[in-house]
Amino acid sequence: MAKTAWVFPGQGSQSVGMGMDLLDLPTAREKFQQAEAILGWAVPDLCRGEDALLSRTLYTQPCLYVVSSILVDLLQQQGEQPDLLAGHSLGEYVALYAAHVFEFEVGLRLVKRRAELMDSASGGIMCALIGFDRGQLEAQIRQTPDVVLANDNHESQVVISGTEEAVAGVLSQVKVKRAVRLNVSGAFHSPLMAGAAQEFHQRLAAAPFTDAQVPVLSNVEPVPTLEAVTLKERLMQQMTGSVRWHETSLRLPVEGIERVVEIGPGKVLTGLVKRTCPQLLMENIQGMADLESRAAALVSA
Structure with a gap:
């Protein structure tokens, strides 16, 4: 079997x-x-x-x-x-x-x-990202305080988690095909x-x-x-x-x-x-x- x-x-x-x-x-x-x-x-x-x-x-x-x-x-x-x-x-x-x-x-x-x-929990958000340059995303996260890769689901599908300002900062620097803010109360993981x-x-x-x-x-x-x-x-x-x-x-x-x-x-x-x-x-x-x-x-x- x-x-x-x-x-x-x-x-x-x-x-x-x-x-x-x-x-x-x-x-x-x-x-x-x-x-x-x-x-x-x-x-x-x-x-x-x-x-x-x-x-x-x-x-x-x-x-x-x-x-x-x-x-x-x-x-x-x-x-x-x-x-x-x-x-x-x-x-x-x-x-x-x-x-x-x-x-x-x-x-x-x-x-x-x-x-x-x-x-x-309060403070912070989560955002699902689909379609991006992996290296560019990881580099930007390393350079940005208060944001992390929370769910590494697939090579081109992840969820980032952090303060609202930090997440927005990453998204402003990385080209993403689709970004969806998750309906959760805080920055899980x-x-x-x-x-x-x-x-x-x-x-x-x-x-x-x-x-x-x-x-x-x-x-x-x-x-x-x-x-x-x-x-x-x-x-x-x-x-x-x-x-x-x-x-x-x-x-x-x-x-x-x-x-x-x-x-x-x-x-x-x-x-x-x-x-x-x-x-x-x-x-x-x-x-x-x-x-x-x-x-x-x-x-x-």
């Missing part, structure tokens, strides 16, 4: 209606009820509600974690097991859950606090999140982690590891560090990966990986229809 990596999307991949086709499953109902007890609100209500509310960081991150974790449970109940795991920003928490580094409740409590702190990160670290330090059962590529250091201590240290750096997704994509074939399965809403990550490593096979598991198709394919194989 092809060596497989499971990858998990982060904020921005959410969509109204996600997870609703899972409500009739006992496994899913149990997880939704458990999540409601922790969050104080029902994930299904947010997922079938208004897009503006679902897209607020406070709600987006827990909803993505819960829905993606349920899909992980269902795949593992089918006997599926990956050879490697990775997640984009919030998705890294689902990757750690899938690797059995922590229990569902532990991960959700971390995600809940992370979402609260990031939602209340930058040093401007240091205050929120310091407060979150207290919660993260106390969380029980065990060694992973499957190697995980972290955002800040896309080198596979099973060690709980290392995975926690890397997660400590994530809120202020860059998401090195381009390097993650390049690492997959180095680790012998032949197939990438994106688990959760949307197809953003498989799209990015495909552009970087076109030789890899791509698959998406977004809900019951995909799970049933996959189960049928395994039976007939």
Whole structure:
């Protein structure tokens, strides 16, 4: 069987209606009820509600974690097991859950606090850039204080993060085909999140982690590891560090990966990986229809 990596999307991949086709499953109902007890609100209500509310960081991150974790449970109940795991920003928490580094409740409590702190962050902006001279952009960022490369998604698709003045300064000096300001409350994955990160670290330090059962590529250091201590240290750096997704994509074939399965809403990550490593096979598991198709394919194989 092809060596497989499971990858998990982060904020921005959410969509109204996600997870609703899972409500009739006992496994899913149990997880939704458990999540409601922790969050104080029902994930299904947010997922079938208004897009503006679902897209607020406070709600987006827990909803993505819960829905993606349920899909992980269902795949593992089918006997599926990956050879490697990775997640984009919030998705890294689902990757750690899938690797059995922590229990569902532990991960959700971390995600809940992370979402609260990031939602209340102020100062700074994020801007997605598409189509630019890579060398010129990186040189300009090095010359400009208070701005960083926050999400390195692909050779020609990144997100920069920093003060409004610093981001504007970079854009005034670099020719970009398209620049889109993201609808977020602060400059995520930058040093401007240091205050929120310091407060979150207290919660993260106390969380029980065990060694992973499957190697995980972290955002800040896309080198596979099973060690709980290392995975926690890397997660400590994530809120202020860059998401090195381009390097993650390049690492997959180095680790012998032949197939990438994106688990959760949307197809953003498989799209990015495909552009970087076109030789890899791509698959998406977004809900019951995909799970049933996959189960049928395994039976007939």
